[in-house]
Amino acid sequence: MSEPATSICPIPRFDISAEGLEEQAKDLISHTGQATARLISSCIDNTSINFETIIVPLAHIDNKIKEQVQYIAFFQAIPPSPDVRKASSRAISLVDRAYLNIFQNKKLFTLVSRVWENSSNTHTTSEEDVRLLSKFRWNFIENGMHLTGSSRNRFTWIPHRLIELRVKFMETLGLDPGCLWKSEQQLAGVPLNKLSPGAGEHGREGLYRIPLTRPTTNLILAECSVPDTRREVYLRSSSRYQANVEIFREIIVLRDEAARLLGFPSFAAQKLTQQMLGSPGRVNDFLEHLQNALKLLAEKEIAKLHELTDNDGPINLWDFDFYHTRILQEQNHVDHGYISQWFPARVTVQRMLGLYGELFGLRFGKAEVSDSSHTWHPDVDLFSVREEQDSALIGYLDTDIFPRAGKYNHAANFNIYPSFLDTDRKQAPVVTALVCNVSQSEPALLRHAEVVSIFHKLGHGYSRMEGIHDLAGKSKYTTFHGHRTVTDFTEAPSQLLEYWCWTPEYLRQLSYHYSYASPELYSHSLSGREVTNTTQPPIELPLVLAQNLGATKQHNQGILTLRQVAFSKFDMQIHNPDSHHDIERMHIPEVYNSLLETTTGLSGPGNVYDWGHGHVTISHFVWGQEASYYSYLYTRTLAADIWTSCFKNSPMCRQAAIKYRQQILNHGGSKNEHKAVEEFLGRAPTSDAYLQDLGCNVLTTSI
Numbered sequence: 077m078s079e080p081a082t083s084i085c086p087i088p089r090f091d092i093s094a095e096g097l098e099e100q101a102k103d104l105i106s107h108t109g110q111a112t113a114r115l116i117s118s119c120i121d122n123t124s125i126n127f128e129t130i131i132v133p134l135a136h137i138d139n140k141i142k143e144q145v146q147y148i149a150f151f152q153a154i155p156p157s158p159d160v161r162k163a164s165s166r167a168i169s170l171v172d173r174a175y176l177n178i179f180q181n182k183k184l185f186t187l188v189s190r191v192w193e194n195s196s197n198t199h200t201t202s203e204e205d206v207r208l209l210s211k212f213r214w215n216f217i218e219n220g221m222h223l224t225g226s227s228r229n230r231f232t233w234i235p236h237r238l239i240e241l242r243v244k245f246m247e248t249l250g251l252d253p254g255c256l257w258k259s260e261q262q263l264a265g266v267p268l269n270k271l272s273p274g275a276g277e278h279g280r281e282g283l284y285r286i287p288l289t290r291p292t293t294n295l296i297l298a299e300c301s302v303p304d305t306r307r308e309v310y311l312r313s314s315s316r317y318q319a320n321v322e323i324f325r326e327i328i329v330l331r332d333e334a335a336r337l338l339g340f341p342s343f344a345a346q347k348l349t350q351q352m353l354g355s356p357g358r359v360n361d362f363l364e365h366l367q368n369a370l371k372l373l374a375e376k377e378i379a380k381l382h383e384l385t386d387n388d389g390p391i392n393l394w395d396f397d398f399y400h401t402r403i404l405q406e407q408n409h410v411d412h413g414y415i416s417q418w419f420p421a422r423v424t425v426q427r428m429l430g431l432y433g434e435l436f437g438l439r440f441g442k443a444e445v446s447d448s449s450h451t452w453h454p455d456v457d458l459f460s461v462r463e464e465q466d467s468a469l470i471g472y473l474d475t476d477i478f479p480r481a482g483k484y485n486h487a488a489n490f491n492i493y494p495s496f497l498d499t500d501r502k503q504a505p506v507v508t509a510l511v512c513n514v515s516q517s518e519p520a521l522l523r524h525a526e527v528v529s530i531f532h533k534l535g536h537g538y539s540r541m542e543g544i545h546d547l548a549g550k551s552k553y554t555t556f557h558g559h560r561t562v563t564d565f566t567e568a569p570s571q572l573l574e575y576w577c578w579t580p581e582y583l584r585q586l587s588y589h590y591s592y593a594s595p596e597l598y599s600h601s602l603s604g605r606e607v608t609n610t611t612q613p614p615i616e617l618p619l620v621l622a623q624n625l626g627a628t629k630q631h632n633q634g635i636l637t638l639r640q641v642a643f644s645k646f647d648m649q650i651h652n653p654d655s656h657h658d659i660e661r662m663h664i665p666e667v668y669n670s671l672l673e674t675t676t677g678l679s680g681p682g683n684v685y686d687w688g689h690g691h692v693t694i695s696h697f698v699w700g701q702e703a704s705y706y707s708y709l710y711t712r713t714l715a716a717d718i719w720t721s722c723f724k725n726s727p728m729c730r731q732a733a734i735k736y737r738q739q740i741l742n743h744g745g746s747k748n749e750h751k752a753v754e755e756f757l758g759r760a761p762t763s764d765a766y767l768q769d770l771g772c773n774v775l776t777t778s779i
Contacts, residue, residue, distance in 0.1 A: 087443075087445065087450040087458070087472060087507075088147060088450070088492060088493065088507055089449045089450060090156075090449060090450070090451060090452035091448075091449035092151075092160070093160070094157070094159040094160050094162070094163035095163070097148060097151060097160060097163045097164055097167050098163050098166060098167050098170075100144070100148060100167070101148055101166075101167035101168075101170050101171050102170070104140070104141065104144050104145070104148075104171060104174075105170060105171060105174040107140065108137060108140070108141060108174050108175070108178065109174070109177075111133070111136070111137045111140075112137060112178055112181065112184065115130070115133045115134060115137070115184070115187075116181075116183050116184055116187070118133075119187055122190070125187055125190045125191060125194075126191060126194070127191055127195075127205065127209065130187045130188060130190075130191050131188070131191055131205070131208060131209055131212065134178075134184075134188070134212060135208060135552075135553050135555075136499065137178065138212075138553070138554065138555055139496050139498075139553060139554045141171065141174075141175055142494055142554040142555065143493060143494060143496070143504070143554060144171075145168065145171050145175075146490070146491050146492055146493060146494060147492050147493060148164060148167045148168060148171065149164060149168050150164075150490050150492050150509070151163070151164035152164045152165060152168070152246060152247075152250065152484075153483065153484035153488075153490055153511055154452050154453070154476060154483055154484065154509075154511060155482055155483075156452060156453075157482075158482065161247075161250060161482065162247075165243050165246070165247055166243075168243065169239055169240065169243050172239045173236060173239060176219070176235055176236065176239070179212075179215040179216050179218075179219045179221075180219050180220075180221065180232060182221065184216075185216045185221040188209075188212055188213055188216060189213065189216075191209060192209060192210075192213045195209060202552075202746075203746065203747055203748075204551060204552055204553065204556060204746035204747070205552075207556065207745070207746060207747075207748075208553055208555065208556070211555060214350065217338070218338070218346070219231075219235065220232065220334075220337060220338055223337065223338075227337050230333075230337065231334055231337045231338070234330050234333065234334045234337075235334070237330060238327060238330055238331070238334075241323050241326055241327050241330075242327070242698055242699055244319075244323055245320050245323045245324065245327070245692075245695075245698050245699075246695060246698075246699065248317050248319050248320050248323070249317060249320070249693075249694075249695060250482070250484070251317070252481075253287065253288040253289060253313075253316045253317065253485070253693075254287075254288050254312070254316065255285050255286055255287045255288060256285075256286040256288070256308065256309065256312060257274060257280060257283040257284065257285060257286065258283060258284055258286055258305060259282060259283055259284075260282070260284070261302075262300075262302055262304075262305045263284060263296070263300055263302070263305065264300065264301045264302050265299045265300050265301035265302075266295065266296060266299045266300050267295075267299065267413060268284060269517050270292075270295060270515050270517050271284040271285060271286065271292070272284065272285045273285075286309060288309075288312055288313045288316055289479070289485045289513065290485060290486050290513070291479070291485075291513050291514075291515065293309055293310070293313045294397070295515075296309045297309065297310060297394060297397040297398060298397045298398060298400075298401045299398070299401065300398065301398070303394075303395065306394040306395060306398060307392070307394045307681070309394070310393060310394030311394070311681065311687060311688060313693070314687070314688030314689065314690040314693070315688045315689065316693050317692055317693055318689075320689075320692035320693075321665065321689050321692055323692075324664065324691065324692045324697070324698065325664060327698060328650050328651070328659060328664065329656075329659055329660055331343040331651065331702070332651070332653065332656055332659045333656060336656060341652075342356065342651060342652040342653060343651045343652070343702075343703055344356045344359075344648060344651040344652035344703040345652065347651070347702070347703040347704065348703065348704075350562060351562050351563055351564045351704065351707075352562055352564045352565060352710070352749060352750050353564055353706075353710065356648060356652040359644075359648060359706050360645075360648060362706065362709075362710060363641055363644055363645055363648070363706060363709070365763070366637065366641055366709060366763075366767075367638065367641050367675065369767050369772050370634045370637055370638055370641075370767075370770065370772065371634075371638075373633075373634035373770070373771055373772055374634035374635050374638050374676070374677055375677065376634070377631075377632045377634050377635050378391055378635065378677050378678075380403065381396070381399045381400075381403070381632075384399045384402055384403070385399070390678070390679035391677075391678055391679065392678060392679050392680070392681075393672065393673070393676075393678045393679065393680055395678075396632075396635065396678055400631065400632050403631055403632070404628045404631060407631075408624045408625070408627050408628045408631075409624050410621075410624050410625055410628055412523045412524055412525075413523075415523075415524060415617065415621055415625065416521040416522055416523050416524075417521060417589055417590055417591075417601075417613065418587035418588065418589050418590075418616070418617040419521055419522035419523075419524075419526075419527055419586070419587060419588075420519055420520065420521055420522075420588065420590040420593050420597070421477055421478075421514045421520040421521065421522050422457065422475075422477070422520070423588045423590075423593055424522055424527060424530070424586055424587075424588070425457075425475050425477065425510070425530065425534075426440075426442075427585065427586045427587075427588060428530065428531055428534055428586060429459065429473075429534070431576065431582065431585060431586065432534070432573075433464065434728065434730075435728065435730070435733040436548060436733055436734070436737050436741075437463065437464040437465065437730075437733075437734060437737070438461060438462070438463065438464060438470070438547065438548075439461070439462045439463070439464050439467070440459045440460070440461055440473065441459060441460045441462070442457065442458070442459055443458040443459060443460045443472065445458055451474065452476070453476065453480070455476060455477070455478050455480075456474050456475065456476045457474070457475045458472060458473075458474050458475075459472065459473045459474075459475070460472055461473055461506070461547050469505060470505065470506060470547055471493070471495070471505040471506030471507050471508070471547060472505070472506070472507045472508075473507075473508055473509070473510065473547070474492075474507070474508070474509040474510070475509070475510045476509060476510065476511045476512075477510065477511075477512050477513075477514045477520075477530075478513070478514060478516040478520065479513035479514075479515075479516060483511070483513070484511055485513055486512075486513070486694075487511070487512035487513065487526075487529050487530065487533050488510075488511055488512070488533060489508055489509065489510050489511070489533045489534060489546075490508065490509045490511055491506075491507075491508050491546050491558070491559070492507040492508060492509055493505070493506060493507040493508075494506065494546065494549075494554045494557040494558065494560075495546070495549055495550075495551070495554075495557050495558070496551065496552060496553055496554040496557055497552045497553075503550065506546050506547050506549070506558075508546050508547065510530065510533055510534055512526075512529070512530060512533065514526060518600065519590045519593075519597050519600060521590060524577075524625055527577055527583075527586065528574050528577045528578075531573055531574060531576070531577050531586075532570045532571065532573060532574050533570070534570075534573075545558045545559045545569045545570065545741055545744070546558030546559055548737050548741035548742055549741065549742065549744045550742045550743075550744075551743065551744045551745070551746040552746070553746070555745070556743075556744045556745040556746040557744050557745075558741075558744045559744070560744055560745045561744060561745035561749050562745065562749055563701070563704040563707050564704060564706070564707035564710045564711060565707075565711060565714070565749040565750075565753075566707065566711070567707060567708055567711035567712075567715075568711035568712075568714040568715045568718070568753075569715075569740065569741060571711055571712050571714075571715035572715040572718055572719055572723075574715075575715075575719045575723065575724075575727070576727060578625075578626050578629050579626065579727055580619060580622035580623045580625075580626050581622075581727070582727055582728070583617065583622045583625065583626070584616045584617050584619065584622050585616075587616050587617035587622075588615060588616070589601075589612075589613045589614065589615050589616075589617075591612055591613065592612075592615050598612070601613075629769075630769075630770065630771045633769075633770040633771060634770065634771065635676055635677065635678070637709070637770055638675050638676045638677070639672070639675070639676050640708055640709050641675055641709065642671045642672045642674075642675035642676060643671075643672075643696075643705050644705045644706040644708070644709060645671050645675065646667060646668050646671050646672075646691065646697075646705075647697060647701070647702070647703060647704070647705035647706065648703070648706070649662075649667055649671070650662065650664060650667065650697070651702065651703040652703070663686075664691065665685075665686065665688065665689040665691070666684075666685040666686055667685075668689070668690060668691045669685035669686070669687060669688060669690075670685040672690075673685070712766055713761065713762075713763040713765075713766040714753060714761055715766075716765040716766035716769050717757065717761045717762060717763075717764075717765045717766070718736070718753070718756070718757065719765070720765035720769075721757055721765070722736065722756075722757075735756070736756065739752060739755060739756045740752055740753070740756060
């Protein structure tokens with residue numbers, strides 16, 4: 077269904093120049109400085125220092141910054157030109173510094189501390205107000221406002237240096253990661269229509285280009301039957317972005333130093349005081365519990381993988397995806413390439429939105445925009461989002477699903493404008509964007525893993541990335557809107573939504589054979605069949621295929637989950653060393669590679685661990701999941717418990733979904749997350765459902 081774009085909520089413009097972007101950042105910084113100065117000067121005596129006079133104006137400043145900074149940062153992911161990308165990076169650096177200055181202002185710290193000290197004697201209107209006051213105070217503490225002398229000077233410098241390093245790190249990730257060239261023989265088993273031939277390029281005749289981006293490397297590792305090709309692609313992709321190795325090291329060392337200046341034993345100890353698990357010790361106990369529970373399962377899985385190999389040697393890291401794919405095909409008759417015919421990219425995304433709407437009382441409408449400046453590329457589709465009951469406009473969702481040069485090369489949802497109560501007490505509209513990289517071959521079809529990933533990303537939020545969680549958010553303050561919860565809860569809502577992609581009945585609802593999408597695609601579908609066979613396939617994925625696909629969910633989950641345990645242990649090791657000297661002398665790449673091998677039981681290229689630096693090819697440990705990578709696993713335990721308890725027996729139960737929206741999604745981070753889950757479940761959550769979902773039988777373990 078299409079509808080015209082409404083003027084009630086102006087759609088953002090994306091035709092901004094590099095100069096315009098930096099000018100917008102400078103205006104925001106100027107406004108922030110002036111508003112902060114007015115706030116401080118407005119407090120003449122102690123009687124005027126309270127929540128309404130200090131915290132509420134500070135919240136308006138915070139809302140204004142967060143409202144605009146997401147838009148500015150978005151151009152790092154979808155730049156129309158390299159100049160705009162660089163301008164976005166520079167602008168974000170400037171805004172981050174200005175935001176940092178707010179919480180390094182001694183006078184403002186004194187005022188907030190005064191409100192905090194008197195908070196037990198004053199009345200705040202809601203739990204969200206209490207959490208806001210606590211969060212603001214914590215921001216000052218984390219910025220070392222209680223330090224003095226040389227310690228204070230050193231600590232003040234470190235956050236500014238960390239901003240510089242993060243910008244450099246993210247800019248490097250935006251560069252071309254390079255490519256390999258391989259012949260058809262070296263790519264045996266790979267659908268060559270998904271690759272670019274070298275015809276017309278000098279010296280590349282008969283070869284195919286293998287860009288070292290995530291979608292392409294995943295394709296090669298899963299489909300290529302030539303071990304040497306898989307090995308080279310894996311090792312080369314693990315050695316991208318060499319410049320980030322030293323940047324990463326400096327970031328980790330400075331984080332540890334800053335945490336110790338604040339009086340914490342490590343950066344992880346500092347960060348986890350604000351999370352659900354609370355301490356590195358509890359995180360390590362959680363990871364050990366998972367590893368011990370999954371060890372026997374993983375050993376059995378590796379034994380099954382060995383049955384598919386031609387030798388008695390170890391299963392290598394670059395071989396796992398290939399043999400995993402073979403098991404899915406041979407044991408469950410699952411051919412992901414064949415099944416992808418029922419998941420044309422654009423149609424599947426729209427059907428996903430329909431399922432979201434049916435569950436949560438939302439209505440998505442394709443918005444027709446006459447002005448091209450309202451999207452950043454012709455491939456982008458724009459949807460309005462409304463409440464089903466009263467058609468009230470919530471905001472807009474942009475979908476940008478095809479790869480192109482310079483674009484963010486993974487999958488994510490980016491919040492462009494968050495929601496909050498503005499100064500007129502009206503809920504500001506949300507604007508969010510799904511950005512991913514589906515193969516743009518004709519037709520553009522999704523493999524099941526991509527369906528799950530997009531369903532997850534549309535539902536979520538990882539750090540600066542969010543979707544349905546943001547659209548459902550109803551918080552007063554931007555700092556708590558949607559996905560902006562404690563880190564070890566953020567992923568739970570999107571991980572819950574993945575379960576619908578594994579349920580045959582609802583997987584079929586998402587499916588739609590591409591030959592029905594247009595007359596051109598119908599003709600395309602005929603070209604691949606025998607002349608005498610013109611019978612069109614069923615419009616929905618056949619039930620037997622959906623059931624076979626659902627039956628593959630537990631395959632190799634021991635190994636796959638232990639891989640996440642390895643990343644989480646790495647995150648804890650680099651962010652929770654016994655001493656600062658330990659982190660200074662730590663061989664970080666070797667720690668990463670050794671944990672990956674020893675935890676999963678899969679092997680690298682030799683007896684040493686200096687074969688790559690995969691930890692610097694992703695942003696997780698630098699911006700978003702630092703000292704919190706375990707949260708991917710922890711939130712899966714929460715999602716599994718909620719699914720099993722509330723949705724498994726009736727996945728489309730509107731009553732349960734609306735209750736979930738009202739008690740979990742609407743609050744964002746404005747309410748204690750653990751308390752919200754307990755109230756929704758009616759008990760404390762446990763890890764039972766998650767481990768059983770993976771194929772383990774366990775005793776009840778509260779989390």
